[in-house]
Amino acid sequence: MSKLQPVRGTADLLPDVMAQHRLVIDTARQATARYGFQEMATPIFEFSEVFSRPLGESSDIVTKENYSFADRGGEQLTLRPENTAGVVRAMISGGLTQSLPLKYFYAGPMFRYERPQKGRMRQFHQVGIEYLGPNDALADAEVISAGARFLAQLGVLPHCVLHLNSLGDAESRAAYRAALVSFLQTHESALSDDSKRRLVVNPLRILDSKDTGDRDILQTAPKLQDYLNAVSKAHFQTLTTALDAAGVTWVFDPLLVRGLDYYCHTAFEFVTDALGTQGTVLGGGRYDGLSEMLGGPAVAGVGWAAGIERLAMLAGDAAVVVPKVAMLSTDPETDLAAFQLAETLRDTGVDIEFPTAGAIGKKLKKAARSNIRLAIILGGDELAKNTVQLRDLTTGTQAEIAMADLADAVAAALLAP
RNA sequence: GCGGGUGUAGCUCAGUUGGUUAGAGCGCCAGUUUGUGGCACUGGAGGUCGCCGGUUCGAAACCGGUCACUCGCCCCA
Incomplete structure (x- = not known):
């Protein structure tokens, strides 16, 4: 590794990609807020046992796929590979079981030591929700509906199919x-x-x-559904009836499973065929046994997590927010006045680009290329008269206006189509 | 962890059976235009050909290893 490159499986999120992530995160937050889910965050690392206890100390996941390390105090810590365990741990730590039900939304980076592929990074990003407390099927229906609403608002739901299965209760x-x-x-x-x-x-x-x-x-x-007891069948029946009533379309997938014992009843995945083999875009289910495995009281839970990278690929480009107005000084003598004028305009709520280097021709060229709409040109002549040139770069029209009127003129020009 | 493919300029890619100073387009910088952009023309910068080693008189090319990306497997909390 002679060239300086990012660590395998990690990537920089430059503005165009970051804008896609931002769109996914904001859409998820808004869609889930409609159901009362509130944003929260847990630490990016936890004691290793938070992740190892539900999985089994010797499982492949724990021994081979976690980023685990001892800190300087000798504590065994793990970078979070997912966020559900952290959220449940937070509920136990904070005594929040007194305030059930809890409806949480989160977004952030997760870490898994896996072989990278498209849509599968070692540091990747997820949004998710957890609904803690209720154990009834309508809670499952609400969680799944929130997921469908999120994907719909993002515009990717038409590319996805909701796979649904029931694992039954512990007995089944x-x-x-x-x-x-x-x-x-x-x-x-x-x-x-x-x-x-x-x-x-x-x-x-x-x-x-x-x-x-x-x-x-x-x-x-043998088929899983043939082994569901009456309680499990009723749970699934209520869920599917509710989803149908909400207009959420789904397909029964008897092969959709979760391997771990704390899962029960509902398992679901929104799957696309547009991303190759890494096709699950949002997945989740019910995990009534998790809290107890972490040493807490028995608290039911249901939730999902969705991969931001995969959703960003599906959703396509998002607009990077950039200023539409540039303040251009023609020469060094007017730089300071232009700098000050830009500040007063920013005070009025306008985003201003202020290029500090280059001749006026270069500044205009750069502004035009970066889709700046208005150029405010300040030179010695204008400064002496307390005016500026306000140039519309899309039409090429330009007018000299008084500095006192500039804020209003810019606001008016930006409102025009 | 296992198997296949790929790696040449910031980007997209050429590069003949191994042959001398490794190219193009786009982008970038500058000039034509010393206070006015997009177009055009002219010029320029930018590469130890992913990295290390080997074969050879000679390697971007062939061989081995390694790193990264990619497709699939495994895993998928």
Whole structure:
């Protein structure tokens, strides 16, 4: 690495990309605020156990895919790989279980040590919501509707399909898991090597295997929905009825699963085929068991997270906000007066560009190229008369006006179409 | 972690079977225009050909390694 380059899997967010991120974040905040979700933030790093306890100390995720380190005091810390655990930890730490329900929105960077691909960075960014407290299906419906509304406002919902499944409650899950494992064990020799391994560490994940041989076997495997008990069936029924009533379209995806035990009932993903293999754009579900795994009281929760990079790619270009007015001094003798005049105009609420170097011709050229609409030109002649030249760069018209009238003239010119 | 592809100027890319000072367009800078932009013309800057090593009289090109990006697998809290 002789050239100075960013760390693998990280990227600078230069203004045009940052504007896309800004649009995604602002749209998410506004869409979820409509449901009462309030923005909050947790620290970017936590004690490692916040992330390792729900996952299991020895899982691949914890041992291979987290950015973990000991700080100078010897504390084992981890850069957050996702934000749900941090939000639930904040609820427990702050005694917020006295104030349920909680509806939180967040946005920020997450860190996972994975092999980078398009739409999969080591530092990436997410927006998300968590709804803590309720365990009823209408809460799930509201969370999913908020996600759909966000994607719709961003203009990407037409490119996405909402996949929906029910994992059932703990009892249903356990019963299904046992049935699936015993079925797959009778077919173990025909499974792919990956799935043989998954059969031990995470059997539900075999359901979304991409191996064609595995898929053939799964044709005759026991179905998750056949193992849902009455409570689980009712939960899913209420959810889908509510989504239909809200006009949120969805498809049943019996192979959509979550591997970890604290998940239950609802699992959902908005998926696009426009981004290659990294197609999930917003995903989430219900995690009623998480708070207890973190050492807190039993508090139900449901939420989602969405990848800002992927959404930005789908949403396309966003406008970078730049000044529409430039203050141009013709020579060094008028620089200070122009600087002062620019300040007084900024006081009136106008964004002003003030190029400090170059001849007036160069300044005008630069202004025109950067889509500046109005150029205020101040030279010695004008300064002596307390006037400026106000030039409209789109029409090429120019007028001499008194400095006292400048703020009004600029405001009027910017209002014109 | 595994497999495939790619890497030449700020950007998009040429570069013949290995051959002498590595090119184009766009962009950038300057001039034609010393107080007025877009157009045009002229000129200029910018590259140890991702990096390291090897083969060779000679490497941007061939070989090995490495780094990064990319496509897929794995993982996906």
